[in-house]
Amino acid sequence: MVGESGSQHHQFLIPKVVEQLSPQNGHHVLDIGCGQGVLAPHIAKKKATYTGIDISPTLIKQARKHHGTKGRFIVGNAHDLRSIPELTAGTYNSAVFLLSIQDMRYPEKAIISAGWALKPGGTLVLCMLHPAFRIPRQSGWGFDEKRKLIYRRIDSYLSRLDVPLRKDYQTKETLTRSYHRPVGFYVNALSSRNIHTTGFEELPSPKSNNEVLSKPERRALCEFPLFLIITAKKA
Template identity: 40%
Template sequence: MPGPPRRPFRRQGPPPPPKDKGWDPVAAWYDKLVGEDGSDYHKHVILPATLKLLDPKEGESVIDVCCGQGVLVRPLLETGIARFTGVDASPKLIEAAKSRHGNNPRVKLLTADACKPGAWADGSHDAATCLMAVHDVPDPVAMFRNVAQSLKPGGRAVMVFMHPCFRIPRQSHWGWDAEHKIQYRRLDRYGSQLDIPITTHPGRKSGELTMFHHRPLSDLLSALGQGGLGVVACEELYSHRRSQPGPRSRGEHRAAKEFPMFIALKALRLG
């Protein structure tokens, strides 16, 4: 089954040099790919699951950590929240978000590294979100700590990211068993922490590198606790797409229902 429009897994190369501007080098490409309202997967899988788990209430304040170009702004404002704050390390993605929502008095957009202490983590928010970014940050404990510190006591956070048990760049693959007529998921590695460089702009001879940080699920759950967040709910999210009719369609449809693409976690601020 096809994957989500995140990072094309093209070639392996040396890790990119450390950057404090997040996805700035690929911001224009990523903004065009995802757009204002999100990709096909955002619209049909990621955003509905996020809103369901977050259950935003009228008058609440919500912060979106690693907000990118602001795909959550409109859906959250439509629920009646009083204040939306978006934080992202990429100035260019923040500018893209501001070009769409910057004139709304209920919206505040900030350029800041989610893994570093910042004034935005001020304990004033009722809820927090982090979509498709947990695997993009090098220090999940630091990010989770900042998410927790951005919340009021008992505040809730929802994080959605690529499922670490089934979606690992270059280490997980689809296969076809002709004898049993089933599509299966093959994993070459899982238990090791992996920093995997990914080349964007597929089709070009050269492209910018981003880094995918694979962490086993147990490490991520422990990092949440170390950061001051306790998981209270979990949903595994499956692809809504189905293949075209053909000799493999039945097996592919079954696989789409059995192997989740994303995982969504709801956590509460501890203490």
């Protein structure tokens, strides 16, 4: 659970995501993998209509509790939005995956579903941990003692990975996973559905401006982006 206003990462990213979505009065915005619905009040503030979809009934319950007056929240599978009775093809001005697409086993299916929901000319925003630099269990920081330099270590990149992140310590069952794909996968998945990339923004950690950090730490955080935002438009 991330709380009513989201995590520190949400608070950093949401203004940038809203800028790309450009919601306006009368627009319909679809949040795919909405979690606890932390984006909803920011869309409602722009007088746009918000719909959030998530496969977890627990998260949708929390979203309705905290943001039920700001939008509509529906339990549903991002891989198959067509199966959700409340949704209609080609009705959304914009759609977004806010730190959610890397939690989806079949991201290409999720992108196809998003394209189905969008109007022609609609905007799709993919906001994620940067696939080139933040690969779960396959990347990390190192320190070059001779050069006094912090570097980013990448052990794997092009391989598609299914990474278990959290387990139930009693049953040993994997509870959450991350699905790594290289950057090119997302660009190609979009273009294959006639959704063409219009923006590509790489963002450093919000901690990069922390004056308490050493010079090598600040430099490393500024040089290696933490997030990637891909903006695309449906033909």
